[in-house]
Amino acid sequence: MPIDAAKALAAEPRTGEISWNSKDVQLYHLGIGAGARPDTPDPVTDPDELRYLLESRLQVLPSFATVAGAGSPGVISSLSMPGIEVDLARVLHGGQSLVIHRPIPARGTATATNRIAGVYDKGKAAVLVLRTEVADTEGPLWTNDSQIFIRGEGGWGGDRGPSARLDPPVGDPDRTVERPVRADQALLYRLSGDWNPLHADPEFAKVAGFERPILHGLCTYGITLKAVVDALLGGDVTRVRSYATRFAGVVYPGETLRIRMWRTPRSTRVAVSAVERDDTPVLADTVVEHT
Template identity: 65%
Template sequence: MPIDAARAVSAEPRTTTLTWHHKDVQLYHLGIGAGVPATDPAELRYTLESALHVLPSFATVAGGGMAIAEGLSAPGVDVDLFAVLHAGQSVEVHRPLPTGGEAVHTSRVEAVHDKGKAAVLVLRTDAADADGPLWTCRTRMYVRGEGGFGGERGPTERTEAPGRAPDAVVDRPTREDLPLLYRLSGDWNPLHADPEFARLVGFDRPILHGLCTYGIALKAVVDTLLDGEVARVRSYTARFSGVAYPGETLRVRMWREEGRRVRVTVGAVERDEAPVLTDTVVEHD
């Protein structure tokens, strides 16, 4: 079997060094739609180096976003990339992320779950600099055709949205060229730029990066419910339940919950709010 679960989980972690600069942070923020209106002080915190703060989801692309590539090339993992879907993502930040720096990045396959017709790889990455831990990311990759090996199914991550009106709803239009800008942060998958490749994998046109939508949603929560203070975010998790197309409007619905949590859903307005992100939670101070 292409995935040897026992070998993948028991393999030694791999360690590399990440570096980033303020322009990498600015490029990431622009790639998730920040900077509109361009002179708005609230937006300048994402785009102007003298006022810059770092949205925690930047951790998914810092240093070029190597977590997925490292996980899919780990010992015991040999899969067809056409069978791989990014199923979910979480980020836990241990302190506010600096606008530039160098960090030791450690990655490993934390778990392999058997979903019957598919396997789910859970890839864990930790980053730390000279001052200590910075973030922990978990990336969940759904690999079609690789289940049925007798492993544990793993925990369910599906939850229902609250049965009441959301506390806030915001619409975030996306530009048609947004994935062309976002991919400059390190995700060069042609699915997001090449129409012919998109058709080969079953889409009539390129789709928006899931992690781009992920960043858009977190920024909406920070700007709407957290007073624009990125340092208040402690963790953020989401399931990629559908796709978004460049040029669509994303409707972000938010519910405040006990325990300093915000429940979130994201849907595509032009397709009757077809689900894009579900089972999404932001924990904050």
């Protein structure tokens, strides 16, 4: 079996230094559509957008944590850890959760500790939980968990793991916004460190079972968090405490995302769908916890 669960879980964590600067933050924000909001007259000069793009007033959207240090550890590099040997064409990003311990600075150097936190048998697929804990000299900054589905690698009788499914939100959403995805969005987003050819190479995408390259799930993840911050949190990124989602479907560059939000005092439930494909779900079981 290409995945040895016991060996993967027992492997020593990998620790290394990561760093980022304002240019990395600005590139990430461009990659998730900053400066291109359709609901503002001139997004290029809108102060609400410039806080994501202009170094003199730059704030950091918490989902930047998924690419800080060029996406370290990154799905591709993590799949080379002990006990894991898989075909990249069988790999899909199944979900993502992020806990923010304090606001992310626009530039910094930190220590990232990476390990396999879970290996689960879903029958037709295996699921790996890749955990990254990041801290600087002042203490913890964030904890990232990536849930990675590897098709065709399940069925060994292992632990199925916890379910991420939530009951559907009740009633009409408090806010709905639409965000267009540029035709070149994946090509721009990948410059922040996710080089999986599934998002750029048409031939690789076909081998993986898709008609054409798909958008990074983490790009949709970032677009969605920015929409919630802008629509419900007054544009204040420091109010976000945690953010979790399940990737329910793919997004193709050039499509439009419909983002529905149900707000409570301390959290917001979110559902995201692809408008042009009859509101096909793309993010589900999504929760942003905030102040």
